[in-house]
Amino acid sequence: MWLFWLIVVVVGVWLWVSKKSKSTPASLSNNSPEITVSVPSNYSRGTTRVDLEETENGGYNIGSNLPLSLTLYGLDKNEAEKLATAMQQDQGYEINDWFSHLVAQKNVRCKELDEWLAKARPQFQALIQKRIESSQEWSSASELDKADMLDEFKEGAIFELPLRPGFTDIAWVLLDEEPADITVDDALLEKFKDNPQLYNHLLYAFSAGSKVQISAASDFRRKAFDELAEKGFMRRGQEIPIEDILLSMTLKEMQEIAGSDAPKKFSRKANAIEFLKTLSDLQQRLEKAISFRSLFQLRPIDGIDLEEISKAYAYSKEVARIILRTLRSNLNSQRIKNSAKEWAHDEGYELNAEDCCSSCRQQHGKKWKRLPQKLPPFHIGCECRIDYA
Ligand SMILES: [Zn+2]
DSSP: OOOHHHHHHHHHHHHHHHHHHHHSSSGGGGTTTTTOOOOOOOGGTTTOOEOOOOOOTTTEEOTTSSSSOOEEEOOOHHHHHHHHHHHTTOOOTTTTTHHHHHHHHHEEHHHHHHHHHHHHHHHHHHHHHHHHHHHGGGGOOOHHHHHHHHHHHHHHHHHHHHSSOOHHHHHHHHHHHHOTTTTTHHHHHTTTTTOOHHHHHHHHTTTOOOOOOEEOOSSSHHHHHHHHHTTSEEEEESSSOOOHHHHHHHHHHHHHGGGOOOOOOOOSHHHHHHHHHHOTTHHHHHHHHGGGHHHEEEEEOOOOHHHHHHHHHHHHHHHHHHHHHHHHHHHHHHHHHHHHHHHTTTEEEEOTTTTOOHHHHTTTTOSSSOOOOSEEEEETTTOOEEEEO
16 A cells, blocks of 8 residues: 555656646756757747948948958848848748849849959950860851850860859859849839749749740649739730630641641641631630630730840849858858857868869868868858868
C-alpha cells in the first residue's frame, strides 16, 4: 500500500511542477539565461545590424557597418528602410519580387555597380575586338555565323575580365543588354506596383506576342491570365478575332473542323482559313472542338513597345539580383564576424573564392588562424565567402 501512496505523491508533485513551469513565461524565469526572450517573432531568423544612412545627394548608403556598403539612388526613405530591415531579418529571398519591381519602376541605380560598369564595359568591348581581330574565320563568315561567333567571344571576354560578378549570366546582361531607355516600362509598372507577380505573368504573356495562348483550367498561370483579362490586358474566348484563333490551330485541327465539307486536303494555312471562314456555322464547330474559356490573347497596348519592355525588365531584374546578392554576402560575413567575437574558432578560417572572378580566385583556399580584417564581398556581385576551416 505504501508503494501506491508513494506513486500518488510523486505523480502529484510532478504534475504540480510541470503545470507551474508551463504557466511561468520564459521571460520571467531568472534561472534559464540561455533562453532568448522578448525578441519580436519576425527577428527570429537572426538580427545582424544593417546601418542605413541618407547621403548628401539623395541616395541611401546601406550597410556602412558591413564589409562592402552599397549606395542606392532612386528609392525613397520608406523603401530604403524596408530593404535594410528585410536584410537585417534575413529575408533577402522573400523581398526578391518586390525589390525587382521597385528597381524596374523607379530605375534604381547602385553607385558601386555603375562604377564597375564604367570600368568593365570598355574592357569587355576591347576583349571582344581582340578576339574578332585574331579570328581567321570572321571576315568570311555569314551574318548568322558572325552572330554565333560573337556570342562565343562575349562569353570568353566575360571570363577574362579581371574583376566581375561571380555569376557570369548576371555579368552578361549588365555588360551587354542595357536597354536604350530604362524608363520605357515605368507607366506600365506603376499599374502593377502592388502585384509584382502578376506583372511577371504579363511579361510571360508578352513573349507570345499577338499569338493566341491556351491556358487550361489546371494550368498554373490560369488564375493570373483570368486576372489579366479582367484588368483589360488580355482578350479572352469570344473576344478574340476568329481569324487569330484559326491561325493558332494546326492544319490537322482545321481539317477536322471542316470535316467532309472540305473541298480537298488543306496544304496551306491561308487556304484552310479562307475556306473555314465561309462556313456559316464555324463558331459552333469551333465551340465543339475547343474550350473558348481557355483561350487568351494579349490586347495591344497603345504606345508600348513590348520587346523593349521585356528587355528593360530583364535588365532591372539583374540589377536587383546583384544588389541583393551583394547585401546577403555582406550579412553572411558579418554573422561570422559576430560569432567570432563570442567564441574562438580554433581551427581557423578559409576563403572560398571558387565561384568568383580571376582576381578573387587567386586568393582561393587562403587560410587564417584568426578572422581577417577584410571580409567578402570584395566587390559588387562577389561570390566569395569565408568558411570555418
Ligand atoms: Zn571576385
